[in-house]
Amino acid sequence: MGSQVVASGGSGPRAQRRPGRRGPSRDAGRDRFGYLLLAPQTLGLLLIGAVAIGGMIELSFMKVNVLAGTRTFVGLDNYARILSDPDMGVILFNTFFFVGLLSVAGTIVSLGLAILLNQKLPGINVFRAAIFIPALITTVAWTLVWRFILQPQGLMDSLTATVDAGPFPWLRGGWLTLIVFAVIQLTKNVGINVMIFLAALQGVREDLIDAGRVDGAGRWTTFRHIVLPQISPAILMVFMLMVAGSFKVFELVLLLTNGGPGVQTTVLAFEIFRQAFRLNDLGYAAALSVLLFSLVLAASAIIWLSRRRLVFHETN
């Protein structure tokens, strides 16, 4: 899966250029058939996408009064407010903290677990299923269970007490809470990444590993120079997934701390929700949405454009 995604993205299918096979009269009918099949999804995406992105940009230039039902054009005021908002520093820091930590740690942890689970041991499937199970559960359910574990005088406090540590203020802000969020988010979906890596590891060519061993390569050398290049498309894909997913630790923030104390544990996605649906400041929330949208787009673009440097292609 991983290799397919990276290898085939963007470029057209192999058999596309076949001049002479189709006559001109057949082409028209064939094109019409193709467009007919593509129409529902394309038109739906264009219509709703235009409403969504157009509406987002339009609202970001407005001051909306929800109660009076009025809206006035205020130009770039909402964007200026983002720049001058003293809370934005913390919010953006938290957002990037999760992006950085979850993408790097998420990729490394998933790869480590996949290597651990790639051994041929009796009963290994039980462990594979165990790691996958949190991915099946809704984020809300997983977060609520963790809230129960982390409540004052809960399971976690009693576990740390057995080694004479704590009690720790797990959910009362600061670094500890950010780390707790990262752990909850990481354990939730790591199973999916592990499965992507497992599939990639099982596709690694055995003959190359054997050849390496004959040449006297040690375990680390084999991994670094034979296995790693072959699974690099999967690594890139998992990394990209983690980056895109980590912009929204939204549900955890809402359920565990409400962003508090103050804005200490707020992230951009939660701030959008709070401004729009709790403080009714739709214009400002829309400007924040534009910011989030641009950040996700920029991050995806940077990773996508640098993929040729990072990913090893056998065909090159």
Add this chain to the structure above:
Amino acid sequence: MRRTDRRVLRALRTIPSYMLLALVSVAFIGPIVWMVSGSLKSRNEVLRYPPTLIPEEFRWDNYAQVFELQPFDRQFLNSIVIMALVCALTLAVAIPAGYALARVRPRGAAAIFLLLLSGIFLPPESVIIPLFRFAAQLGWIDTYIPLVVFTATLFTAPVAMFVMRQAFVILPQEFEEAATLDGASRWRTMFRIFLPLVKPSIASAVVFTAWYSWNQFLEPLVYLRSRQMLTVPVALTLFEDPLAGPRWNIQMAATTLSVLPVLIVFLFAQRQIVSGLTAGGLKS
């Protein structure tokens, strides 16, 4: 003798692996066990410190109380109906689109492919405000419609289209040529010849779409209002007593109820679910 020695040695060498695996599994399964344990405790025992793992008395009526506090059966049904509708709409648009991009390839197919794929990069949080206003204008608040239509077109169909295109693209050209020689129409070729060959990928697309819809929290939180219309994830957040704080035992009973059906389905369709979620990992 020597052979058994070697076998014992090999078994001993796996012990560190097993210990590590067990430790890791506890981190993933432990919370689930704790959830079930909490769901069976009395109100006093659930707050006791130090906590107990096995409830001293199994309070099965916690589960009955879930249904007294919330119309949880109805909310469950809401989630399932929305999930089924999202799957149906997603497949209805994504299978033809994937087929067209892989096998029909009209002029401009590469550009259309990129356009359709772009939905994958759209963060749902950033477009919730304009979509909410759009839904309000159309009178769709507190209905299933925005949860089905917006989710399918913007978020699940792009992934499903991608999965289906990948499935159709690898099938050999000969099938199509044979069908044309036999005089089969384009529709017949698509439905009778190619569609049955991509069933596993359809299963993957369904699993991913169902999972995405079932997991949604922000959207139902924003679009739905009345208790009768809520979906399971939103309903799960409403078991708090405004005065006494969370009723943890009832909360955990409700959470267990929400988790159980998914785990049962997983037991029976493990392979399809894993392949579906890794295929759809594109948007997790």
